[in-house]
Amino acid sequence: MTGLALVTGASTGSGFHLAEALAARGYDIVGVGASSRIDALPDQLPQVEVHPVRADLSTSAGVESVWDAVAALDRPLDVACLNAGMSLGGAFIDTDLQQELTMLSLNVTSQVLLAKHVAQHMAERKQGKILITSSLSATTPTPFESIYGPTRAFVYSFAQGLREELREHNVNVTALLPGATAAEFHDRAGMQNTAFGDNSTKNDPRLVALLGVEGLFAGKDHVVGGDRSTRRAAVMNKFLPEQLKARRFAKLSRTHTH
Ligand SMILES: NC(=O)c1ccc[n+]([C@@H]2O[C@H](COP(=O)([O-])OP(=O)(O)OC[C@H]3O[C@@H](n4cnc5c(N)ncnc54)[C@H](OP(=O)(O)O)[C@@H]3O)[C@@H](O)[C@H]2O)c1
Known part of the structure; x- marks a missing residue:
């Protein structure tokens, strides 16, 4: 019988390519996005059979x-x-608190709410696979994107803990830590005028998803x-002091002044 896969944030970016890669493996898809896209x-x-679902995952009703x-x-x-997520660039003293709270709801709370359903369902069947999209930003402080990194650190640690719990139920949990990826993500975060604004230097979302x-x-x-430099950065981040990583990250995330 054909398998079924749920992908959130499937309308574009790496989420679309996750759905594409799973369809290539023969899975029918439930694809979730925020808009009619x-x-x-x-x-x-x-x-494959595709079931599009439009929902605002930053609300519990949407989940x-x-x-x-x-x-x-x-x-x-x-x-x-569990892939849908967002960021918000800018100095914390200036950024809009409501947008940051929405980010926490989408990137953290909704992941927990959806994971609860998924994990219970899969544990009961003693079968399943859960991929949780985190980020390389889970491995560094993220000044001028100061709430985003901690949301990715949360899901990285959550995935690792859940993985250990669900092992005995034959459910695999994997965390995906993409480096900067050519998607709509930084544009939506209002970071066009930072070093993250240029999509030509970023990872291919198809490669990230594969x-x-x-x-x-x-x-x-x-x-x-x-790519290789992304993987090298992940290794370096294990050893570099937090202060140094924060200083380096700020150079990339701070808005250009010229
Ligand atoms: N791009 C990067 O550099 C990067 C790096 C590391 C990790 N990540 C992580 O990768 C994941 C995917 O990001 P991406 O780069 O593919 O971003 P993206 O191009 O901005 O795509 C975001 C996707 O999430 C959906 N979405 C946004 N807000 C939503 C909401 N409130 N409810 C339901 N769906 C919502 C969007 O749907 P609509 O199109 O309909 O709005 C879209 O499908 C995120 O978790 C992000 O943290 C991204």
Whole structure:
């Protein structure tokens, strides 16, 4: 029987390519996005059954509506990619608190709410795979993007703990840590005028997604998503002092003044 995979943030960016990579492995897809763009997903992945779901995952009602859509299919869920996320650039003393609270809801709270449903469902069946998108930003302080990094550190640690708990239920949990990726992400975060603004220097979202799906199926605890320099940065971040990493990150995330 064909498997079923849930992917959040599937309308664009690495989430779209996660859905694409899972469709290539023959999985039917429940793809979640915030806007009507998600309705294009069935045409983009014609080889499998695709169920687009539009929901605001920064609200608990949105998360519940996604799980209701999965449950309505009355099929076992084999794979879940908890991927949707956002950032916000700027100095913390200037940034909009409401947007930061929305980010915490989307990047942290909704991941926990959705993971609760997914983990209980998969543990009961003694089968399943969960990919949680974190970031290389989980391994460094992120000044001028000061709330984002901590949200990725939360999900990285959450994924590692959940992985250990779910081992005895035959459910694999993998964390995906992409480096900077060419998506809409930094634009949406208002970071066009920072060193992160130029998409031409960033990782290919297709590569990031492929590495994530391969790592998930290989049962890895985490996988760094990106090219060789991204992987090197992940290793260096284990050893460099936090202050130095913070100073370096600020050079990339601070708005150009010229
Ligand atoms: N891009 C990077 O440099 C980078 C680096 C490391 C980690 N990441 C992580 O990778 C993940 C995916 O990011 P991306 O780069 O692919 O970003 P993206 O291009 O901005 O895409 C974001 C996706 O999430 C959906 N989304 C946004 N807000 C949502 C909400 N409130 N409810 C439901 N869906 C929502 C969007 O749907 P709509 O299109 O309909 O709005 C879209 O499908 C995030 O968790 C991010 O933290 C990104």
